[in-house]
Each structure stands twice: as structure tokens, then as C-alpha cells.
Amino acid sequence: MAVHAPGKQVLDNFDDDDDEPLVFKRNISSASKQNQVNAQVKKPSSSSNNANGQSANTQKGNTNAPSLRASPVKSPMGSPRGSASSLKASPAKSLVTNPKSSGALDNQSKQTSKQKATGILKEEMNPVKQENNDDEDSEDNLPLSSRIKGTSIGGDKGSNASTQVRDEDSDDEVPLSSRFPTKSNVGTSSSKTNDSIDRKPLGLKIQQNGSIMKNKQQKPSVVPTKRPMDKANSSDQSSVKRTKFSDASTVTKGKQATVKVEDKADDDDDHVPISQRMKKSGSLDRKSSSVTKVTKIVSSSSKKINKKNKKQMKNSKYSKSTKVQPSSSDGQKKWTTLVHNGVIFPPPYKPHGIKILYKGQPVDLTPEQEEVATMFAVMKDTDYMQKRQFLDNFWNDWRKILGRNHVIQKLQDCDFTPVYEWHQREKEKKKQMTTEEKKAIKEEKLKQEDKYMWAVVDGVKEKVGNFRVEPPGLFRGRGEHPKMGKLKRRIHPSDITINIGKDAPIPECPIPGESWKEIKHDNTVTWLAFWNDPINPKEFKYVFLAPSSSLKGQSDKEKYEKARKLKDYIHNIRAAYTKDFTSKDVTKRQIAVATYLIDKLALRAGNEKDDDEADTVGCCTLKVANVECVPPNKLKFDFLGKDSIRYENTVEVEVPVYKAIGQFQTGKKQTDDLFDKLDTTKLNAHLKELMPGLTAKVFRTYNASITLDGQLYEETEEGDVAEKVVVYQQANKQVAIICNHQRTISKSHSAQMSKLTEKIEELKGTLKELKTDLDRAKKGKPPLKDAQGKQKRNLNPEAIEKKIATTNQRIEKMELAMKTKEDLKTVALGTSKINYLDPRITVAWCKRHEVPIEKIFNKSLLAKFAWAMDADPNFRF
DNA sequence: GACAGGACTTGAGACTAGGGAG
DNA sequence: CTCCCTAGTCTCAAGTCCTGTC
Numbered sequence: 001m002a003v004h005a006p007g008k009q010v011l012d013n014f015d016d017d018d019d020e021p022l023v024f025k026r027n028i029s030s031a032s033k034q035n036q037v038n039a040q041v042k043k044p045s046s047s048s049n050n051a052n053g054q055s056a057n058t059q060k061g062n063t064n065a066p067s068l069r070a071s072p073v074k075s076p077m078g079s080p081r082g083s084a085s086s087l088k089a090s091p092a093k094s095l096v097t098n099p100k101s102s103g104a105l106d107n108q109s110k111q112t113s114k115q116k117a118t119g120i121l122k123e124e125m126n127p128v129k130q131e132n133n134d135d136e137d138s139e140d141n142l143p144l145s146s147r148i149k150g151t152s153i154g155g156d157k158g159s160n161a162s163t164q165v166r167d168e169d170s171d172d173e174v175p176l177s178s179r180f181p182t183k184s185n186v187g188t189s190s191s192k193t194n195d196s197i198d199r200k201p202l203g204l205k206i207q208q209n210g211s212i213m214k215n216k217q218q219k220p221s222v223v224p225t226k227r228p229m230d231k232a233n234s235s236d237q238s239s240v241k242r243t244k245f246s247d248a249s250t251v252t253k254g255k256q257a258t259v260k261v262e263d264k265a266d267d268d269d270d271h272v273p274i275s276q277r278m279k280k281s282g283s284l285d286r287k288s289s290s291v292t293k294v295t296k297i298v299s300s301s302s303k304k305i306n307k308k309n310k311k312q313m314k315n316s317k318y319s320k321s322t323k324v325q326p327s328s329s330d331g332q333k334k335w336t337t338l339v340h341n342g343v344i345f346p347p348p349y350k351p352h353g354i355k356i357l358y359k360g361q362p363v364d365l366t367p368e369q370e371e372v373a374t375m376f377a378v379m380k381d382t383d384y385m386q387k388r389q390f391l392d393n394f395w396n397d398w399r400k401i402l403g404r405n406h407v408i409q410k411l412q413d414c415d416f417t418p419v420y421e422w423h424q425r426e427k428e429k430k431k432q433m434t435t436e437e438k439k440a441i442k443e444e445k446l447k448q449e450d451k452y453m454w455a456v457v458d459g460v461k462e463k464v465g466n467f468r469v470e471p472p473g474l475f476r477g478r479g480e481h482p483k484m485g486k487l488k489r490r491i492h493p494s495d496i497t498i499n500i501g502k503d504a505p506i507p508e509c510p511i512p513g514e515s516w517k518e519i520k521h522d523n524t525v526t527w528l529a530f531w532n533d534p535i536n537p538k539e540f541k542y543v544f545l546a547p548s549s550s551l552k553g554q555s556d557k558e559k560y561e562k563a564r565k566l567k568d569y570i571h572n573i574r575a576a577y578t579k580d581f582t583s584k585d586v587t588k589r590q591i592a593v594a595t596y597l598i599d600k601l602a603l604r605a606g607n608e609k610d611d612d613e614a615d616t617v618g619c620c621t622l623k624v625a626n627v628e629c630v631p632p633n634k635l636k637f638d639f640l641g642k643d644s645i646r647y648e649n650t651v652e653v654e655v656p657v658y659k660a661i662g663q664f665q666t667g668k669k670q671t672d673d674l675f676d677k678l679d680t681t682k683l684n685a686h687l688k689e690l691m692p693g694l695t696a697k698v699f700r701t702y703n704a705s706i707t708l709d710g711q712l713y714e715e716t717e718e719g720d721v722a723e724k725v726v727v728y729q730q731a732n733k734q735v736a737i738i739c740n741h742q743r744t745i746s747k748s749h750s751a752q753m754s755k756l757t758e759k760i761e762e763l764k765g766t767l768k769e770l771k772t773d774l775d776r777a778k779k780g781k782p783p784l785k786d787a788q789g790k791q792k793r794n795l796n797p798e799a800i801e802k803k804i805a806t807t808n809q810r811i812e813k814m815e816l817a818m819k820t821k822e823d824l825k826t827v828a829l830g831t832s833k834i835n836y837l838d839p840r841i842t843v844a845w846c847k848r849h850e851v852p853i854e855k856i857f858n859k860s861l862l863a864k865f866a867w868a869m870d871a872d873p874n875f876r877f
Numbered sequence: 878g879a880c881a882g883g884a885c886t887t888g889a890g891a892c893t894a895g896g897g898a899g
Numbered sequence: 900c901t902c903c904c905t906a907g908t909c910t911c912a913a914g915t916c917c918t919g920t921c
Contacts (some may be wrong), residue, residue: 021894478888478889478890525883525884525885526884526885527885530883530884538881538882539882539883540883540884542880542883542884542885544884544885555885555886556886559886604884604887642887642888642889643887643888643889643890645888645889681879683880697886697887700887741888741889742889743889743890744889744890828888829889830888830889831888831889834887834888835887835888836884836887
């Protein structure tokens, strides 16, 4: 896409309004997780293993789902069009400045905006080298990567998926610090400013209410608070020091998972440069490696591409385009060469011969029958056992395997205890193994799996994500899933389609006598293999590369770039939907209100669901009963969202929104769709008219990241690393709350809390004693005897005072720990860190505040975010 | 434009290793 | 040295959104 000026300028007034405290709080109360809390009641401490000895997760059930079984109502179509057109027609001409900023800031801000407006990117200000594969991009249609162009391409230390093949180990030796070369702008003021308006996301306002954890009450009090202006701006940034990124030797340059392909690698041609291999193509190709025969071999590489590109070019003006192109200009082409070894299968079932009882009598079962019985037996202490649906589904499937005339006729008459107990014993045995034994087993496993763990993509060795085929088991759907308990049958090679480079040897089928279903050579996709989900045969299970791969990194980066771009459009978008709150056209009004909710509350889009899925909703699928109007202008949301996690939140909304919701509800049944003229397709089509590539989920990323960014800028103060880390965690928590990322309260939570309380009480007792002693000491008397009646040592008042001080400190520390623990008991921080927070914000913050990145990102995240490690310290989302 | 198929991201919970407290 | 807890890792379910076809 051609350079264009973002259209955020038109609406200064709106921005001002926007600054007003429309405050929303997520209220993760214990109740908000009610559905899970109940389920938690008798969680066994034991885990379960499936019949193959592979771990099988126990699933928490959600027994408390609101009984809202609306039959999905199909939404009649309506025109999604309208409101946006005027907006897109007016791309920014003037530059927005924040009226509240200082003049200096204004200038900077203008400058920045202008630079953006002329297509000069932030990245240009960063001497950061872009990863790039962008050089393949046809700039016209590539909104994200094209913006990056112009910067030194491929200048990165091998961070791109270049043909260079590197050695992982040696990379590992490279200290992290070397990845962050000291820059000349260290400690100097950065010209970079945050366009202040953009810094006012919903998220930031949300946190305005203070610590979320104070908001644990059922009824969140909505305290409108004006967000201070961007004090963080230049001053904060001006004295930035370049952090030495400590000694994170784990992080390698640019590309974590980039490893040298060793000569002695499995593939005999691994030592041959890819280019050469390609030449000798055919010969190497399916030369044999597979003794196995394959049903079909299909090649579909990048054919759709040209058509697509032409279309794209035509649409180069964003206002028209509704398409966003992936970064590589080969259109859809994701790779050129791809070599891997296929997938590994779980071991075959080993019968244990333990008999279940039927009406008190032991029953002989065939291995196949026993396997399924064992899957069931080991789930004895899970909540699934209380669920009718689970039992029925299991019985239906097991019965098919038993056969009609089997002695077992009723599930209720079966006693699986012997198998359950056997399983417990096995687990215990495993636990009792010595460290050496465990180690040996682990190594053996590693040895077997090693060849499947890696793929070579365009000459670069990359980690494969889920190379293990899922073992058979009983389906553990979440919430009230209609299919829970069904047998998830074993997957065989004949179920699996392999995708691999044309010139790569076809992976040998690991199970003798069997063969792959199909071999494809489709370089427009990133999967290495897939099979049909046995539970829902219309769906697929894919094998992808690991998150640390450059392919994943690239798309991750694009995701964040898109979200950042939203910043430039958000004001227009907000203005547009605000205007449409009162539109005469119901469809328009619904789109406006839905967009508002998605923006303000970070709701998910809400696709239609089939009857054979759990009954959960998102924005577009909200039912009338899910939203309650609370006068004068509050909305009370209560529904089950993704994973049947309950979303419960009461928020104050703009009056027109409140009224509109009331109108949408009028004349409908509780189970009817609130937005009956809307679905995700229409909503997204509309959003694309406002910004190329915009979809509902971008708002979540945007709000999450901008919240983190703002929080970190506002809240970070001088202090030690630990204090700064707390600031980060708090910011992270805000985001988790916005996104409603919950977790079940750990089993031992209350025990841990009472332990802490006990200790605090003990310390307080000590404190009391010390105070008495102090009084006495001051009067020259000896201390009283302790609880055991022993005489304490005679101390001088100063010493006692010192003791009092340390005891006080300990108490404070413990109370803080307790508070944090309580605070975070239902909040999951990880999800947002992995999926929603632009890692460059974190990296930049770490650099600015000299916090070692390892304090924030674990090894996996460091690998996943390798692409972000060069972020400029002044990076703003 | 509806629908189905397909590909990819997001998500919670189970499992596990290892570090610190007792 | 053992136990407990936590953080990290693994697993796979459940979302989103795109594309092609009719």
C-alpha cells in the first residue's frame, strides 16, 4: 500500500471527549469465575494419565454456566455499509497535537506525526534493523512491512531467514548484551514522542481507577478519573540509559531457533547447501527414503498469487482496499524449501490386564476395550464424572467397542476401581524413581524425538511446535461441551497429510507397514502436517513450527504493527461509531454499538457456533439476557466467553449506547440475539472500510499493548529492579483484567493464605513482646520470660528497637506477599504476555530502566520474541 | 452473499523441574 | 535432605478470520 496519512486528525474534539473518563473496569471477582469455582470443589490432587501412560489433562468443569441455551438465531443480513465512507475519504491533513501537551512536546509530536504521515517510520528513527523478508514485499499492498522498508534491510545479525545457517549452540554463547549494542543516543533525549492522543487508550483509562485488585467487589464502583496528560513524554525519555542486557546468554542474536544444520544431520543431504539441493531436486526428492507408499502426492505451491497481487495493486489506496496482504510479496508464499521428518506417534497401547468389575464380577476385555475403559477409569476424580453428558457420550462410544451382546450392558454397573488403583500405583512408582532413572528415560525420549523436533525452512533449522501426534483419549471439552466424553480415537499415518518441500525427501512413515495419507508441497501454508480431528472430522489438527521460528515471529510482528497502526485510525473510528449510535439505520447502529463494546471492553468478535459446540458467546453473538440495562446508564454483562470463562462486568456507558442497547432488546426474547442484524463477517467488513486489515481482534491487541505502554511510562519510578518488576506486573495485570484472562484459584491457595496469616500473627506476637521488653529495658528491668517460660537475653533498648524494626519489615513484606497472592489468585498474566503485549514495549522499557529482560521474559518468550530484542529504548507502541 | 472449508491465533489447565524453606 | 511451591512447559481445545465455491 502506498504511503498514506493516517486519518486521526479530523477529530480533535472527539479526542478530548475521549480523554474524558469513560471508565471501564474489569471486575475479576471470585464470582466472576463462578463457573469454575464450583467445579473446583473436589479437585483431586492426583493427575491422570491416559491408557498409554501419556499425560491426559484433567479438566475443570464449569458447572455453573448460566442457563442460557439460546438456539442460535440466524441474523438476517443488513447492509454493513455506511458510516465509514466519510471517514476514509478524509485522510489526515492536519497534524494533531495534544492541547494539553507542552509546546515542546507538541513540536515533537508534530514531527513524529508528520514523519509518519509521510511514510517515514518510527523504525527509521531506530537504528533498528528490520528483519526482513520484507524485501520480497511488493510495497503497494503491504501496509505493515512496507512501512519498514527503507531501513537497512537484512542488516540484522542474521536475524532474518537468510540462507545462512547458523549454529544454535554458538549463538547460545553470545551474551544477550551483545544483542543490544550501545547506541549513541544513550542517555540523550529522544526525538520520539508519543502522539499523546494515541496514548489514551481505553485501557489506560481503565486503570485509572486504581489498583484493579481493589475492585474486587461484585459491584465495581466506576470512578471517573481523568488521566493525567502524558507526563511521561520527553522528560522520561530523555534520560534514557541503554541497559546492558545482562548476561542472558540464552538469547541469541536475532534468531533463537536458528541453528546450524550439521553435516551429520539426519538427512543425508543436509550438508548440501539448499540451493544445490534444489538443483539436484528430482534425484534427491523422493529417492526412496520412503519405502512406504503414499496415496497421493499433490503440489499446489503458490499459484493463487498473481491474481491476488494484481487485485492488491488495484486496491492500493487503503480507503478502498479491504484486504491486507501478508508480508511476503510472493503473495501467499510462505517458504521456498521445507524439509522435515514428519511426526511422531504415541506408543501403541500396552494392556495391563487389570480387570474392571461388572456387578461385582471381574470382566475380561480385549485390549481395545480395556484401553478405552482405562481412559475412563483414570478420570475417576475429575468433575467430568459428575456430568451426564460425559458419561452418556463415553458409554455410547465404549459400547460400540464392546459390542451389543457384551456382558456389560450398563455403565452404572461397572466398577473401574481396580484399574484406577493400578493407575495410581503406576504413578507412584514413577514418582519414586531415582533422579538418574528419570534422567535416563528423559534422554531416551529425547533421542527418539530429536529428529522430529526440527525442520529446515529455507535453509534455516527451526524448531517444530507440536510434532507429537495427539494420543487417543476421551474428549475433554470445556464448559458444557456436548461432545465431552467421546472417544478421541488413535491417529494413524493414514490419517495424516504431510506438507513438505518438493525437493525434500518424504519423511519415512514411522509405523512399519503403514503409510501417509497424502503428501503435499504447498508453500502457501505454514503447516507441516495435519489430520482430521477425530471428534469433529470437519476440523483439522495442524503441526506448525514453534513460536520461536521466524515464520511465526514474522506474523507476530505483523500483528503488532497492525495494532499499532490502529492508533492512527482510532480517533476516526471512535468518532464514526459515536456518530452512528443514533443512526436511523438499525444495522449501522448495531455495528456502532458492537464496535464500541469491542473497543471499550475488549470483547471478542463472537462468531456463530454450531449446536455441537459449547454454548458460549462473543460480542456479535450476545443474547438479550447477557446484557442488563441498569439505570441511568450502566450495562451489566454476564455471559460465558471463550473456554466458557465467565465475563461479568458492570460498566457505565455513553447514554446513546445505553439507549441503543435498550432498543435492541425491545420486543425480543431473552434468548434472542442482541445484535440481530450483525455477524462477525459484516462487522469485520465494516472495520476494513475504516482501516485496511482491521478486524475485531485487533482492538484487543491494541488496547492491551497501549495500556501496557502507557502504564509503564506513567508508573515506573526510580527504584531497584524488584520494584520496577512489580510495576511491570501491575501493568500486566491491568491488561489481563481488561482481557478477562482468568485462572482457577489454586487448590492450595487458601492453605497458603492461612499459613501466611499464621506467620504474620506470630510475628505480631513477637512484636508485642519486644515492645514490652523495650519498655522494661528502658526502665532497666530484664525482659519477661518467653512463651516457653525461658528467660530471654538481656538486650539494650537500641538492640530491641532494631529488632522491632526488622520484625516490622518482615511483617510488611509478608503482608505485601499475601496481598499480591490474593490479588492475582484469579488473574492469569501469561496469556496477555504471550499474545497481546507487543514485546518491543517490554524490551524498550527494560532498556530504559536497566531491568534485565530475563526478569520479564522467560526462555520461551525470549525465543519467541527474538525479533523484538532490538527495539529502540524509546519505542512507543 | 451464504456457506463450507481451511489456516492460523489464543487460551486455560495439567504436568514437571528445580529452587528455597524448614 | 525432604517437602512444597512456583514458574515454566506442554497439551490440545476453542477461538478468529480468510478464501473459494455455488
